[in-house]
Amino acid sequence: MTPARGAACGKVILLGEHAVVHGTPAIAAGIERGAEATVIPAPEGRSSLHLAGIEHLPGEAKTPLCHAFAALLATFPDLPPVRITAESRLLPGGGLGSSAALGVAIARAAATFATSTGSATSVDAAQILAAAGAWERVFHGNPSGIDTTAAALGGCFLYTRAEGASPLALRHDVWLAVGSTGTSASTKSMVESVARLFERKPEVRDHTLPAITALVRNAALALEAGDLKGLGHLLDLNQMLLAGIFVSTEDLERMCLLAREAGALGAKLTGAGGGGSLIALLDARSDDDAARAAAPVLAAWRAAGYDGQLARISDRRA
Ligand code: MEV
Numbered sequence: 001m002t003p004a005r006g007a008a009c010g011k012v013i014l015l016g017e018h019a020v021v022h023g024t025p026a027i028a029a030g031i032e033r034g035a036e037a038t039v040i041p042a043p044e045g046r047s048s049l050h051l052a053g054i055e056h057l058p059g060e061a062k063t064p065l066c067h068a069f070a071a072l073l074a075t076f077p078d079l080p081p082v083r084i085t086a087e088s089r090l091l092p093g094g095g096l097g098s099s100a101a102l103g104v105a106i107a108r109a110a111a112t113f114a115t116s117t118g119s120a121t122s123v124d125a126a127q128i129l130a131a132a133g134a135w136e137r138v139f140h141g142n143p144s145g146i147d148t149t150a151a152a153l154g155g156c157f158l159y160t161r162a163e164g165a166s167p168l169a170l171r172h173d174v175w176l177a178v179g180s181t182g183t184s185a186s187t188k189s190m191v192e193s194v195a196r197l198f199e200r201k202p203e204v205r206d207h208t209l210p211a212i213t214a215l216v217r218n219a220a221l222a223l224e225a226g227d228l229k230g231l232g233h234l235l236d237l238n239q240m241l242l243a244g245i246f247v248s249t250e251d252l253e254r255m256c257l258l259a260r261e262a263g264a265l266g267a268k269l270t271g272a273g274g275g276g277s278l279i280a281l282l283d284a285r286s287d288d289d290a291a292r293a294a295a296p297v298l299a300a301w302r303a304a305g306y307d308g309q310l311a312r313i314s315d316r317r318a
Helices: 064-073 098-116 125-140 146-153 187-200 202-225 228-244 250-261 287-303
Strands: 004-015 026-041 048-051 054-056 082-088 156-160 164-167 174-180 266-270 277-281 307-313
Touching: 004 098, 004 146, 004 202, 004 228, 004 266, 004 277, 004 307, 026 098, 026 146, 026 202, 026 307, 048 064, 054 064, 064 098, 064 125, 082 098, 098 125, 098 146, 125 146, 125 187, 146 156, 146 164, 156 202, 174 250, 174 287, 187 202, 202 228, 228 250, 228 266, 228 277, 250 266, 250 277, 250 287, 287 307
Parallel strands: 048 082
Antiparallel strands: 004 026, 026 082, 026 156, 048 054, 156 164, 174 277, 174 307, 266 277
């Protein structure tokens, strides 16, 4: 039997991370680099997940991956034993949605396998998100769902926990330099530290959440109008608010500054922070523009010892 396959994209959060966990809107977009999974009947007669050459068994539940795999499999109750091989091209904890992309790719491959072997008649998009959500909760504790939604949908969308994704119609594609600090942090612990801060200091929550909401709403308008300068300014303001809730780091601040000095229209961390990745908005409306605008940003990061690459955001769905 040919293996059943599933794939999913990585993501960047353009604005609104962390606040989105507390119910406010955020904007996310799919990026191409993501994850892939294949499923075959288990030759050993018991399910297993193979990731980077290491086997994880759901019954053993020794590691978070074993727990996550068990939680995902539980959403396919009639699935026969399967051997799943998965691969992510995204740095774990790097802020680009590696675990969500893996969860969606594995759920898609399992769904294709389930329908082709008759253990399910059909699996819809909501079930894929539920399966990936069960996986993601093991790593993130209280995920808003924006990462798995981006991994599954791609494109560019406004998201709230209550209403899910509303796709945005971009005036034109948007180009970002995506930089990596080279360090990573646990999303779960970053989300928990913000929750503790909001509990201890409700006044910080009460000024941060409405401020981020306003930035996100304005950014949706800027994206739809093609106002890159306005969007860049909103990214910078969002970064200040993220620094105010202690999720930025010296490396992230330095890389944002280097990017702005090299001509980026705005820059901010993306994802959970504490390390991980940042995005710098390029003054570009075509691939040629983007290559020209990205070069000094990427060179400045490289000279300071950081990696980065160009990414294109469009409203085309995955
Ligand atoms: C992580 O990519 C984004 C956070 O807002 C967590 C979440 O929304 O689940 C930090």
